[in-house]
Amino acid sequence: MAKLNFGGVEENVVTRDEFPLDKAVKTLKDETIAVIGYGVQGPGQALNLKDNGFNVIVGQRKNSKTWDKAVADGWVSGETLFEVEEAAKRGTIIQYLLSDAGQIAQWETVKKQLNPGDALYFSHGFGITYKDQTGIVPPKDVDVILVAPKGSGTSLRRLFVEGKGLNSSYAIFQDATGKAYDRVVALGIGVGSGYLFETDFQKEVYSDLTGERGILMGALAGVFEAQYEVLRKNGHSPSEAFNETVEELTQSLMPLVAENGMDWMYANCSTTAQRGALDWRHKFREATLPVFDDLYESVKTGEEARVTIKTNEKEDYREKLEEELKEIRESELWQTGAQVRKLRPENN
Numbered sequence: 001m002a003k004l005n006f007g008g009v010e011e012n013v014v015t016r017d018e019f020p021l022d023k024a025v026k027t028l029k030d031e032t033i034a035v036i037g038y039g040v041q042g043p044g045q046a047l048n049l050k051d052n053g054f055n056v057i058v059g060q061r062k063n064s065k066t067w068d069k070a071v072a073d074g075w076v077s078g079e080t081l082f083e084v085e086e087a088a089k090r091g092t093i094i095q096y097l098l099s100d101a102g103q104i105a106q107w108e109t110v111k112k113q114l115n116p117g118d119a120l121y122f123s124h125g126f127g128i129t130y131k132d133q134t135g136i137v138p139p140k141d142v143d144v145i146l147v148a149p150k151g152s153g154t155s156l157r158r159l160f161v162e163g164k165g166l167n168s169s170y171a172i173f174q175d176a177t178g179k180a181y182d183r184v185v186a187l188g189i190g191v192g193s194g195y196l197f198e199t200d201f202q203k204e205v206y207s208d209l210t211g212e213r214g215i216l217m218g219a220l221a222g223v224f225e226a227q228y229e230v231l232r233k234n235g236h237s238p239s240e241a242f243n244e245t246v247e248e249l250t251q252s253l254m255p256l257v258a259e260n261g262m263d264w265m266y267a268n269c270s271t272t273a274q275r276g277a278l279d280w281r282h283k284f285r286e287a288t289l290p291v292f293d294d295l296y297e298s299v300k301t302g303e304e305a306r307v308t309i310k311t312n313e314k315e316d317y318r319e320k321l322e323e324e325l326k327e328i329r330e331s332e333l334w335q336t337g338a339q340v341r342k343l344r345p346e347n348n
């Protein structure tokens with residue numbers, strides 16, 4: 001493990017130089033990795049591990065869309081693709097990648113298949129941290145570890161195919177075998193992480209729930225809508241409002257931030273933009289800080305977990321979700337977006 005300096009703060013991280021892929025493969029050469037669940041993270045992690053030379057099988061409910069997706073991706077029924085229970089039985093490392101609500105529903109089944117010395121792996125601290133609500137309490141004789149890729153499973157796979165990668169956090173909740181560290185790091189490198197930073201299950205879930213409800217998804221969508229509305233009610237066309245709110249951000253400015261930081265993006269904009277943005281930055285920070293404080297509190301008290309579990313365990317969850325996404329998709333803002341995307345030079 002290396003200590004690296006992040007803006008003046010030292011952190012424990014694991015890099016690929018220190019723990020190369022061949023070392024990871026060697027570490028897990030006698031293990032069978034059972035990836036349980038083939039939704040978003042499942043395919044990304046399972047396929048990356050397989051292509052990196054690990055022994056991988058997939059566990060998924062038969063007669064489901066995702067079973068068919070696994071078959072289409074090359075997993076073979078009875079050889080590398082099994083029902084959840086059978087895969088959990090065969091695995092020595094159980095990657096528990098059902099949806100967080102699905103993990104609650106399947107826990108008794110999976111728990112029965114855990115043998116002493118196995119490793120139970122999560123990509124989220126949710127099940128363990130909110131154990132009072134999830135009932136997920138692993139037996140004492142298994143390792144309990146976490147690798148949480150900081151992004152969608154879709155990006156994890158896409159970037160891997162392009163020879164790039166996402167960063168992930170890793171954590172050890174329980175080290176029953178004395179091998180938990182080697183196992184978790186080998187898996188983190190195996191799923192295609194760039195570097196691994198250390199965390200614990202609680203910090204992972206608190207930061208992740210804050211991030212996705214905040215700037216990564218919730219705040220992003222809300223702030224887009226607010227600015228778009230102000231432009232529209234002041235007589236600007238949909239094209240003008242969308243380009244000035246979304247398109248310029250995703251196509252021009254965020255790639256600059258990704259490449260070289262916020263100051264560099266500012267440096268590549270006009271002096272007029274710089275002056276105004278530098279002033280308004282403070283006002284936006286002050287306006288949103290209390291909302292972020294509320295959000296963090298709601299995560300910490302378990303309220304966010306409660307709401308998530310309650311809605312996600314309903315039978316018609318997927319249908320209800322689709323209705324809400326449809327409302328966004330069919331709004332003027334995002335319909336304009338669809339039209340604008342078609343008109344990008346590379347798309348026509």
Ligand SMILES: NC(=O)C1=CN([C@@H]2O[C@H](COP(=O)(O)OP(=O)(O)OC[C@H]3O[C@@H](n4cnc5c(N)ncnc54)[C@H](O)[C@@H]3O)[C@@H](O)[C@H]2O)C=CC1
Pocket residue numbers: 037038039040041042060061064066096097098099100101102103105106123124126148149151152153154
């Ligand atoms: N979506 C993502 O890219 C990310 C997800 N994670 C974490 O990874 C884990 C997996 O998440 P996703 O891939 O998004 O899950 P998902 O919502 O795509 O579902 C995964 C699988 O769970 C199965 N499933 C759901 N309910 C079930 C039930 N009651 N019984 C049996 N199977 C059931 C589905 O068929 C699907 O194959 C979660 O802990 C999540 O928080 C972490 C980082 C990013």
Ligand SMILES: CC(=O)[C@](C)(O)C(=O)O
Pocket residue numbers: 149150151152153208212216
């Ligand atoms: C993609 C990711 O890391 C999220 C947003 O936290 C999630 O899908 O849960």
Ligand SMILES: [Mg+2]
Pocket residue numbers: 208209212
């Ligand atoms: Mg998340």
Ligand SMILES: [Mg+2]
Pocket residue numbers: 149150151208212
């Ligand atoms: Mg996340």
